[in-house]
Amino acid sequence: MVARMGWGIPEKGWRKGPWTPEEDKLLIEYVSLHGEGRWSSVSRCPGLNRSGKSCRLRWVNYLRPGLKRGQITPQEEGIIIELHALLGNKWSTIARYLPGRTDNEIKNYWRTHSKKKEKSSQKQLEKRKAQILKQEEEHQQHLQQQQQQQQQQLEAGDMNMVNTIAHEKMHGAPEMMYPTVEDQCLPVMSQDVVSWADSVVEDYYRLWGGFWNLDDHP
DNA sequence: AAGCTCGTCAACCGCGGGTCG
DNA sequence: CCGACCCGCGGTTGACGAGCT
Incomplete structure (x- = not known):
């Protein structure tokens, strides 16, 4: 319909x-x-060559008495966040709870601030990803080192074993058994892996959980 | 200093719902 | 019931200034 324009x-x-x-x-x-x-009759006002729609918008968003100009206060921000979580993008309804503020103002505010949050979250995400990758890299290096150590100790152990067997043959069995390399390393290592994995999972959960929480619900 | 990017805000557009003849 | 008109809403755009490179 043309008249809607x-x-x-x-x-x-x-x-x-x-x-x-x-x-x-x-x-x-x-x-x-x-x-x-x-408003459609306003448009017929002489000298005002504006559509009724445009007049209404100008009045509601700018000229209406009692409008608050200036920054949204932290209290207002809190109300906006709460109501948005509750009502979604019902800007005019949210505006009713904030006297002096217009739906347009709130809508603009939300858009710019959700963008900001999105950006900072994105930055945090990248940072944490890098951290986790670094951690993983370090862990892999740690594992490799330990494996090398194990190997070395095993090889040394082989030599010791040869010597021990020879010694035992000559002097009898030892009084006590020493823990093996595995015995020494495994509990520590497995604990490391578990706690590391836990922390990674926790990090991801915190990260994505936090990120999701920041998401605006339509 | 100039060009570019980003944030903010006013204004426009299209759509849906209500009302009235 | 139906169509025309009016109104309000939410999404989007564009202008403009500030900060950055």
């Missing part, structure tokens, strides 16, 4: 773009005389 007479070439102080003045005068609403 802008309220008033559709064939008319409505003025678009930023409002001039003169236009604002005309609109304020008109609304103070005739009251809010009846």
